[in-house]
Amino acid sequence: MTVHRSDRPLLEIQDLRTHFFTQDGTVKAVDGVSYEIGDGKTVGVVGESGCGKSITALSVMRLIEQPGRIVGGSVLLRGRDLLRVDDAEMRDIRGNQISMIFQEPMTSLNPVYTCGDQISEAVSLHEAVGRRQAWERAVEMLQLVGIPDPARRAKQYPHELSGGMRQRVMIAMALSTNPELLIADEPTTALDVTIQAQILELMKSLRERNRMAIMLITHDLGVIAEMADDVVVMYAGQVVEQSDADTVFAKPHHPYTTGLLASIPRLGEKRQRLEVIQGVVPNPLNLPKGCLFKRRCPHAMPVCDTPPPLQEIARGHLSRCWLTPAGEPPAVGPEATGELAEAAASALQAPA
Amino acid sequence: MEGTQLGQIPAKATTGAGQGAVDEVDLTPVRTYWQLARQRFMQHSLAVVGLIVMAILVTLALVVPTITGSLYAKTSLSLANHPPSLLNPFAPLGYDSIGMNVFIRLVKALQTSLFVGFSAVSIIVVVGITVGAIAGYVGGAVDNLLMRLVDVVLSLPSFFLIVMMVALFGTGNAIVVIVAIGIVGWTTAARLVRAEFLSLRETDFVQAARALGAGDRRIIVRHMLPAAMAPVVVAATLGIADSVVVEATLSFLSFGISPPEASLGNMLTNAQEFFYRQPILILYPGLTLILVVLAASFMGDGLRDALDPRQRVRK
Numbered sequence: 244m245t246v247h248r249s250d251r252p253l254l255e256i257q258d259l260r261t262h263f264f265t266q267d268g269t270v271k272a273v274d275g276v277s278y279e280i281g282d283g284k285t286v287g288v289v290g291e292s293g294c295g296k297s298i299t300a301l302s303v304m305r306l307i308e309q310p311g312r313i314v315g316g317s318v319l320l321r322g323r324d325l326l327r328v329d330d331a332e333m334r335d336i337r338g339n340q341i342s343m344i345f346q347e348p349m350t351s352l353n354p355v356y357t358c359g360d361q362i363s364e365a366v367s368l369h370e371a372v373g374r375r376q377a378w379e380r381a382v383e384m385l386q387l388v389g390i391p392d393p394a395r396r397a398k399q400y401p402h403e404l405s406g407g408m409r410q411r412v413m414i415a416m417a418l419s420t421n422p423e424l425l426i427a428d429e430p431t432t433a434l435d436v437t438i439q440a441q442i443l444e445l446m447k448s449l450r451e452r453n454r455m456a457i458m459l460i461t462h463d464l465g466v467i468a469e470m471a472d473d474v475v476v477m478y479a480g481q482v483v484e485q486s487d488a489d490t491v492f493a494k495p496h497h498p499y500t501t502g503l504l505a506s507i508p509r510l511g512e513k514r515q516r517l518e519v520i521q522g523v524v525p526n527p528l529n530l531p532k533g534c535l536f537k538r539r540c541p542h543a544m545p546v547c548d549t550p551p552p553l554q555e556i557a558r559g560h561l562s563r564c565w566l567t568p569a570g571e572p573p574a575v576g577p578e579a580t581g582e583l584a585e586a587a588a589s590a591l592q593a594p595a
Numbered sequence: 596m597e598g599t600q601l602g603q604i605p606a607k608a609t610t611g612a613g614q615g616a617v618d619e620v621d622l623t624p625v626r627t628y629w630q631l632a633r634q635r636f637m638q639h640s641l642a643v644v645g646l647i648v649m650a651i652l653v654t655l656a657l658v659v660p661t662i663t664g665s666l667y668a669k670t671s672l673s674l675a676n677h678p679p680s681l682l683n684p685f686a687p688l689g690y691d692s693i694g695m696n697v698f699i700r701l702v703k704a705l706q707t708s709l710f711v712g713f714s715a716v717s718i719i720v721v722v723g724i725t726v727g728a729i730a731g732y733v734g735g736a737v738d739n740l741l742m743r744l745v746d747v748v749l750s751l752p753s754f755f756l757i758v759m760m761v762a763l764f765g766t767g768n769a770i771v772v773i774v775a776i777g778i779v780g781w782t783t784a785a786r787l788v789r790a791e792f793l794s795l796r797e798t799d800f801v802q803a804a805r806a807l808g809a810g811d812r813r814i815i816v817r818h819m820l821p822a823a824m825a826p827v828v829v830a831a832t833l834g835i836a837d838s839v840v841v842e843a844t845l846s847f848l849s850f851g852i853s854p855p856e857a858s859l860g861n862m863l864t865n866a867q868e869f870f871y872r873q874p875i876l877i878l879y880p881g882l883t884l885i886l887v888v889l890a891a892s893f894m895g896d897g898l899r900d901a902l903d904p905r906q907r908v909r910k
Contacts, residue, residue: 304806306802306805306806309734309735334808334809334810335808336808337805337806337807337808338806338807338809339808342807343803345799345802345803345806347799350798350799350800351799351802352800352803353800353804353818353822354800354822355628355818355821355822364807364809364817365807368808368809369808413803416803416807
């Protein structure tokens with residue numbers, strides 16, 4: 244399924260499964276997700292709320308809490324499986340090789356300590372440096388993320404800073420150890436649009452400077468267009484489409500991606516009504532049989548009662564849909580072969 | 596990682612990254628949480644009175660017995676039942692039925708009571724924080740086990756448990772009294788800390804600390820405890836009053852500190868025997884006890900209002 248390259252990518256997520264064992268049943272929040280992130284690449288992960296984007300990221304960091312559990316798959320960081328290293332090693336990787344910034348800059352900083360304290364803590368957790376050095380690094384990092392008068396700001400408490408400033412502090416903290424991979428979980432959602440642009444600009448310039456890869460989780464396709472090299476579209480815990488950014492925007496294949504793109508308002512375009520994807524994300528406790536998107540899909544057909552595989556429809560372009568690469572309904576007949584034929588046959592046999 | 600990586604980040608990098616940043620540095624002086632708390636405490640007049648009274652009592656209890664040494668236990672029958680007199684600076688409260696200097700004895704008793712109170716509260720706080728933090732942080736079966744232990748301790752009649760422990764391990768020993776009060780009293784603190792931890796462990800900043808690679812101990816001690824301290828400080832202050840009363844009661848029933856060591860409780864017992872001859876003797880330890888308890892309670896109230904600004908309902 245994955246595209247093979249001669250050198251190993253930085254991060255390979257393979258068939259990751261994270262389930263939540265609730266009283267009402269098992270929620271398969273992430274169910275067989277695979278994708279990879281190359282060195283210095285930015286991968287945008289998109290999808291509606293609750294589709295498993297953040298849970299995938301938290302699984303990579305091994306920060307899943309009860310009642311959730313990673314039940315299968317592997318997460319390879321430079322070939323080393325993070326799901327199999329011990330806790331101490333994992334702590335060393337967190338914040339050092341992989342850093343994460345969160346959606347809520349307002350609450351992600353500890354209100355009890357100054358910004359400088361918190362950045363120096365991040366530094367001293369992973370490097371044998373003295374207090375003075377750590378503090379100097381903190382001030383340096385604050386300057387790097389574009390905070391004016393960093394020496395003074397370092398002595399201030401989080402409540403004395405605005406949201407945009409706090410997100411800068413979070414970024415400074417995440418980058419203080421020069422990670423190879425930055426996981427940004429909706430880094431701009433809580434910020435207003437102008438600050439959003441500033442933060443994205445900042446992340447771009449830091450990405451180039453530090454040559455780090457970014458896993459960018461968002462439901463804002465505008466942010467993806469701005470930042471991402473590759474795009475992973477998720478729906479109900481699965482990857483439904485995966486490709487480079489240009490292809491996804493120019494030639495989306497999966498009806499869900501098409502729907503997402505159609506529901507963006509565009510400047511200067513006259514439309515009566517903004518298109519929406521009908522319906523809601525299915526209840527994770529009661530997923531439909533077959534294709535998870537079929538209830539909302541404008542192209543739903545009998546064959547959709549069988550779960551479609553994630554298949555390569557063009558070079559480097561994967562889609563989990565029965566539609567042909569050209570977007571036509573698949574031909575069901577004697578000429579059909581392989582999985583599709585079996586699926587069509589079983590769909591005709593009995594209305595499950 | 597290696598220090599060389601630091602070098603990769605140019606020190607002068609603001610211009611590129613920070614062009615959009617227009618925030619100005621705010622120069623207004625900012626009052627920290629503790630400064631604000633102190634200000635609110637100072638506005639609580641009863642609490643300030645409590646603090647002053649407590650300061651005077653603690654100073655007396657520290658200074659006077661150091662000067663007078665073992666005089667508190669000295670009997671001289673020739674002076675027995677000498678009445679109080681302000682003209683006698685050495686024995687303003689007179690002498691008791693066996694000729695002990697009442698003032699010196701009273702201050703020594705105050706020292707004992709405060710020592711027991713503060714020490715017992717220290718045990719309560721340390722045990723309570725440890726148990727509560729572990730229960731709240733780890734959760735699950737550990738939490739269940741520890742909280743059921745709390746329930747068990749709470750379900751026992753605490754005073755009789757203390758009496759039993761003191762009777763078993765040494766009547767008249769202050770350390771035994773302290774430990775007994777501590778063993779019985781840590782439950783409230785544990786519950787408070789656990790409750791705080793349950794909500795704190797879900798906060799984003801704890802999650803962020805974990806994502807930075809901080810270990811459990813570091814997260815508990817550095818990131819969660821400071822935020823959980825306010826209710827513990829209040830409970831501890833109020834706990835001083837409780838512990839002092841328990842110690843006095845024990846000593847009054849002659850389970851606690853026994854003569855010739857002085858305690859407010861055994862002074863009361865002693866005075867009770869001579870109630871008809873010298874009723875005033877019962878007043879000194881009684882009033883002192885009330886002063887200690889009220890001072891601690893008022894301080895506790897003041898701290899509660901000062902540390903939790905949201906909870907200012909009553910005026």
